[in-house]
Each structure stands twice: as structure tokens, then as C-alpha cells.
Amino acid sequence: MLTFFLALFVLLINISTHLFQMQAYYPAASHCYYGVMILAVIYARPREQNILFGITAVANWVYVFRYPTQTGIIIIALLYPFLVFGIIHIIRQFQTQRRSRVEEMEEIHSVNANLEKQIRDISTLFEVSQAANANLELQGLFQRIIEILSKRLGIYRGALHLYENGKVVTSVEAVLGLTPAEMKRGTDDQMEDIQKQVLTSGKAIGVPQTRNPRSYIKFFEPERVESKDAIAFWCIPIIVEEHVIGTLTIDKASDEFSAEDDRRLLTIIASTIAQRVKIQQTIDALVESERMATLGRLVRTIAHEVRNPLGSIRLGTQLLQHTETEADSEVGTYSDKVQLSQDEIQEYTAIIIKEVDRLNRFIEQLLAFSKPAMQLAKQTDIHQLLESSLAICRPELEHHAITVATQYDNNCPQVNINEDGITQVLLNLFYNAIEAMDTGGTLAIQTEYPPEKEIIHVRVQNDGPSIPPEDIPMLFDPFYTTKQKGTGLGLYISQKILAEHQGHIEVDVNLEIGTAFIVSLPVH
Missing domain, CATH: 1.20.58 (Methane Monooxygenase Hydroxylase; Chain G, domain 1)
Incomplete structure (x- = not known):
């Protein structure tokens, strides 16, 4: 023209x-x-x-x-x-x-747009990784991921299903801002068909926006999906060690996706979820294994620690039951009873009392092992607490001819502690020292207060056998013991109580003879 x-x-x-x-x-x-x-x-x-x-x-x-x-x-x-x-x-x-x-200019604009998209994708993946690394349960993690994807992709609903032997064992759903009518979409039998296909093929499926009967729906394989395709939602496989263990289904209220790029992003996120599920499964397996191992050690410890004292108590009681008394001799009664002197009767009675006390201490340790942390604390003079604890085990010290040597730092201030808990720590250390030295020896107790650290150190040392170096790393493990008559709970409970006080306990490994434990308690 x-x-x-x-x-x-x-x-x-x-x-x-x-x-x-x-x-x-x-x-x-x-x-x-x-x-x-x-x-x-x-x-x-x-x-x-x-x-x-x-x-x-x-x-x-x-x-x-x-x-x-x-x-x-x-x-x-x-x-x-x-x-x-x-x-x-x-x-x-x-x-x-x-x-x-x-x-x-168009190329620069396209490059900038791609860079912006890549930055958004990296930012999204970074946020998802942070959420996966956070200490969140699976429900909280998935809710957080949907919140992140709602900003990036406009996703408002997601469902995570984990399977074992073809059956759903875990089902998590997260919804943001959908109406009740929108929430009903995609909840019919079609979803089960789609998930079964994904579980079988291990490939993602894009479901087109349609309400046709299921027999007429043509599901999109990833290579057939184009940006112009109206995709209602995606179903992505969750793969762990080349095995499909679940499906990730995400939905967008507007039924629009930038198909190829978003599918790639969702696949990476599904992989992140898979790794988190794998880690959680490993943790659960380890926890269950440790729980069963701990239960086994507990049963063996209870059987050992209860059966031995019961045997001694039974033997002593049987001897006393069959003892011929002076009254029997006077009336001329003859029987198969054993004649015991008064000293022997006292000895067997002492054995019974000792074994009963041993059982009582064991029960107290079991209670301390299982009961919750104690909260009541008050200002206490550590030296008075040491003396009262020594008074409790004084009979045992005298029975084993053990000398007590104390060296107290008079500059020690009062500490805010739970007296019952710290008393139990001290008694555990004292009884361990008595058992280590058996007969004779010195129990040395020393306190020290460096003002610049505001920590009181209590050193409890005995001159019995040293602890083998290979046993030191396991000293504070529950049920670990090198003694024939030990429960393996004393040091574990002591460490637990001190942790509640923001303190700690350690063993001095530099001694050639004897053993020393150092208890550290913060003043405030």
C-alpha cells in the first residue's frame, strides 16, 4: 500500500x-x-x-x-x-x-530474567534446606516448605505420603488460603490412581486441569509438559536409595505452572524431603536400637543386682531360721537346728541389713535414673553439705578403716543448688571410693574457688587402683561398670544432676595411683 x-x-x-x-x-x-x-x-x-x-x-x-x-x-x-x-x-x-x-537488549533482559529466576530458585532451595536442617517434626517441616513454595510458585496445598509394602504409613498435608470448595478438588479416586502410577514408574506426573471421566484423562509425562500446558497439580516421587518410598503432591489455586522449570525445582525439593526422611528413619532406627539395648542392659543389671543380695539374705535367714536357741537347750528339745553363737547371729544379721541397704541404694539409683529433673534450689554452704554427706557414709568408712582427709578453701561462697541432688552426687563418689579401696586407704576431699571463674571445684580422690585408660571414655555411660557389684548408674546419674545445675564432672587422668573426680559448680 x-x-x-x-x-x-x-x-x-x-x-x-x-x-x-x-x-x-x-x-x-x-x-x-x-x-x-x-x-x-x-x-x-x-x-x-x-x-x-x-x-x-x-x-x-x-x-x-x-x-x-x-x-x-x-x-x-x-x-x-x-x-x-x-x-x-x-x-x-x-x-x-x-x-x-x-x-x-532483549538478550540482556532475558539473561537478567533468568538470573532473577535462578536467584529465586536458589533462595527457595536455601530456605527449604534451612527448614530441613531445623529441628522440626515432619508435619512442621512440610508446613514450612509449603509456606516457602507459596511465595515462589503460588502453591497453596501440598500432601506428602510415605509408603511401606504398598500401604500409606505416614500422611502429611499442609494447606494455605484455600476455600472449602477448592480443598475438595483432587480428593477423589483420581489421586490414588495418580499416586500409584508415580510409585510404579518413579516418574513425576503433571495432571491437566480437567474434570473429564478418569478413562479419558491423559496424564502428562514430564517430557511432554510445556509451559503453555494448564497443569492443575504435580505428583513427584520421593526416592531414597533408588527406591520410591512416597509421593509429593502439590497444588496451586490458579491451576497454572511454569511447567518445566517448576518441575525441576519441585524434584530437587522432593529429593531434599527424601534425604530428611532417610535421616529421620536412620535416627528412629538408632533410637529404637539404643532403646532396646538400654532396656536389655537395665534388665540384666536389675537381675544381677537384685539376685545377688537376695541370695545372701536368703542364706542368712535360713541359718537364723534353723538356729538352736538357749530356750531349746533348757527344755531338752532336740532337733536338726544348727547351734550358732551370739557373734555369729550378729554377723548374719549384719549381712542381711547390709544387703537390704544395698538393694535400697540400687532402687534409689533406678528412681534417680528415671525421674524428672529437680527444680528446687537454694543457697547452700558446700562445706556443710560435704560434712553431712560424709556423716551418712561414716559407718562404711569406719568399717573399711578408711581415713578421711579434708582441705577446704575458706573463700568458697555459697552456691545455689538442689541439696538432695548434689548430696546424691557426693555419696556416689564416696561409695565408689570406698569400694575401690576396700580396706584401708585415704579419702581426700579438697575444695577450690578461683574468683575470676566464679566456679567451685570439689575434688574427691582415693588411693585405690587407677582406672584403665581404655575405660575412661565410657565411665559416664549408663550401665557401664568395671566392678563386680556395680550398676553402672552412679556416675551417669551424677553427670545428669550436675548438668541440671550447669555444672560438670570429670576424672583426673594424670594420676599414677588412685582415682580423682572433680566436680565443678557455678556460683550463680
């Missing part, structure tokens, strides 16, 4: 010039031809440009033949092709540069 009007314009100029004998206006008409060619180069196609160039060139030579004596007309006609070609070259060069810059 533009070519037609420009050709008509050239024709009118020539008709006017020839009809009215206005050869003096020919230079002006020729300049109009340049304008026509400029417009043609800018707006017309190359073929139309050539047509207009031919028309204007012929018009120039018509003037030359009509006015052969006009030198100016001849010069204009001769220069016209060169000038037109120069104009065309300049304009085309400008257009090429302009197109190149436009393409560069």
Missing part, C-alpha cells in the same frame, strides 16, 4: 511538471524523489524499494531526454543513483545497528 501511494506521488509530480512546463522546478522534484526513497527504505520491503528506485530513476532520465541542453538536469540524473544507494546504505546500516542493539 505504501509503495502504491509513493509511486502515485512520483507520477503526480512528473505530470504537473510536464503539463505546466515547469522545468525550473525539476531540482525540487528530484529532491522529492530522495524523500520518497528514504521513506521506502525505512518502511517498505526490498522489492518495493527497487520498484520505487526504478520509477524515480526513469523519471530523471525522461527530463534529460526532454531537456538535453540543461546541464544541471543531466548532472542530477547521473548523480541520483549514487546518492540513492548511499542513502539506502546509511539507513540500512542504521537499521542493522538498531536491530542488533534491540537484540542485545
Whole structure:
């Protein structure tokens, strides 16, 4: 259309010039031809440009033949092709540069858009990784992931199903901002069919937005999904060690996805969830294994610690039961009873009392092992607590001929502690020292208060056998003991009580003879 009007314009100029004998206006008409060619180069196609160039060139030579004596007309006609070609070259060069810059700008814009998307994807994956590394239960983790994806992909609903032997063992759902009507979408038998396909194939499936009967639905494989496809939701496999253990189903209220990129992102997120599930399964297995091992050790410890004292109590009681008393001798009663002296009766009675006390201490340790932390605390003089604890085990110390040597730091301030708990710690250390030394020896107790640290150190040392280096790392494990008559709970309970006081206990490994434990308690 533009070519037609420009050709008509050239024709009118020539008709006017020839009809009215206005050869003096020919230079002006020729300049109009340049304008026509400029417009043609800018707006017309190359073929139309050539047509207009031919028309204007012929018009120039018509003037030359009509006015052969006009030198100016001849010069204009001769220069016209060169000038037109120069104009065309300049304009085309400008257009090429302009197109190149436009393409560069579009490429830069595309690169920037891709970078922004990659940054958003990385940011999304970073947030998901942070959530996966946080100490969250599976329900809380999945809820957090849906919140993150709602910002990135506009996802408002997600469901996570884990399977064992083809049956759902864990089902977690998270919903954000959906109406009740929207929540009903996709909850029919179609979802089960989709999930079964994903479990079987191990491939993601994009479900198109449709309400056709199931027999007419064509599920999209990932390679068939394009950005223009209207995807209602995705079903992604959860794969652990090349085995599909579950499905991740995500839904968007608007039923729109940037299919390929978002599928890739969702697959990575599904992999992150799979790793978290694997870690959780490993932790659960370890916890169950440790629980069963602890239960086994507890049963063996109870059987050992209860059966031995019961045997001693039974033997002593049987001997006392069959003892011939002085009354029996006076009346002349003869029986199969054993004659025991008063000293022997006292000895067997002492054995019974000792074993009963041993059982009582064992029961107290079991209670301390299982009961919750004690909260009652008050300001206490640590030296008075040490003396009262020594008084409790004084009979045992005297029975084993053990000497007590104390060295107290008079600068020790009072500490805010639970007296019952710390007393139990001290008694555990004292009784351990008595059992280690057996008969004779010295129980050395020392306190120290470095003011700059605001910590009181209590050192309990005996000169019995040293602890083998290979046993030291396991000293504070529950039920671990190197003694024939030990429960393996004393040091574990002591460590637990001190942890409740923000304190700690350690063993001095630098002694050649004897053993020393150091209890540290913060003043405040």
C-alpha cells in the first residue's frame, strides 16, 4: 500500500511538471524523489524499494531526454543513483545497528530474567534446606516448605505420603488460603490412581486441569509438559536409595505452572524431603536400637543386682531360721537346728541389713535414673553439705578403716543448688571410693574457688587402683561398670544432676595411683 501511494506521488509530480512546463522546478522534484526513497527504505520491503528506485530513476532520465541542453538536469540524473544507494546504505546500516542493539537488549533482559529466576530458585532451595536442617517434626517441616513454595510458585496445598509394602504409613498435608470448595478438588479416586502410577514408574506426573471421566484423562509425562500446558497439580516421587518410598503432591489455586522449570525445582525439593526422611528413619532406627539395648542392659543389671543380695539374705535367714536357741537347750528339745553363737547371729544379721541397704541404694539409683529433673534450689554452704554427706557414709568408712582427709578453701561462697541432688552426687563418689579401696586407704576431699571463674571445684580422690585408660571414655555411660557389684548408674546419674545445675564432672587422668573426680559448680 505504501509503495502504491509513493509511486502515485512520483507520477503526480512528473505530470504537473510536464503539463505546466515547469522545468525550473525539476531540482525540487528530484529532491522529492530522495524523500520518497528514504521513506521506502525505512518502511517498505526490498522489492518495493527497487520498484520505487526504478520509477524515480526513469523519471530523471525522461527530463534529460526532454531537456538535453540543461546541464544541471543531466548532472542530477547521473548523480541520483549514487546518492540513492548511499542513502539506502546509511539507513540500512542504521537499521542493522538498531536491530542488533534491540537484540542485545532483549538478550540482556532475558539473561537478567533468568538470573532473577535462578536467584529465586536458589533462595527457595536455601530456605527449604534451612527448614530441613531445623529441628522440626515432619508435619512442621512440610508446613514450612509449603509456606516457602507459596511465595515462589503460588502453591497453596501440598500432601506428602510415605509408603511401606504398598500401604500409606505416614500422611502429611499442609494447606494455605484455600476455600472449602477448592480443598475438595483432587480428593477423589483420581489421586490414588495418580499416586500409584508415580510409585510404579518413579516418574513425576503433571495432571491437566480437567474434570473429564478418569478413562479419558491423559496424564502428562514430564517430557511432554510445556509451559503453555494448564497443569492443575504435580505428583513427584520421593526416592531414597533408588527406591520410591512416597509421593509429593502439590497444588496451586490458579491451576497454572511454569511447567518445566517448576518441575525441576519441585524434584530437587522432593529429593531434599527424601534425604530428611532417610535421616529421620536412620535416627528412629538408632533410637529404637539404643532403646532396646538400654532396656536389655537395665534388665540384666536389675537381675544381677537384685539376685545377688537376695541370695545372701536368703542364706542368712535360713541359718537364723534353723538356729538352736538357749530356750531349746533348757527344755531338752532336740532337733536338726544348727547351734550358732551370739557373734555369729550378729554377723548374719549384719549381712542381711547390709544387703537390704544395698538393694535400697540400687532402687534409689533406678528412681534417680528415671525421674524428672529437680527444680528446687537454694543457697547452700558446700562445706556443710560435704560434712553431712560424709556423716551418712561414716559407718562404711569406719568399717573399711578408711581415713578421711579434708582441705577446704575458706573463700568458697555459697552456691545455689538442689541439696538432695548434689548430696546424691557426693555419696556416689564416696561409695565408689570406698569400694575401690576396700580396706584401708585415704579419702581426700579438697575444695577450690578461683574468683575470676566464679566456679567451685570439689575434688574427691582415693588411693585405690587407677582406672584403665581404655575405660575412661565410657565411665559416664549408663550401665557401664568395671566392678563386680556395680550398676553402672552412679556416675551417669551424677553427670545428669550436675548438668541440671550447669555444672560438670570429670576424672583426673594424670594420676599414677588412685582415682580423682572433680566436680565443678557455678556460683550463680
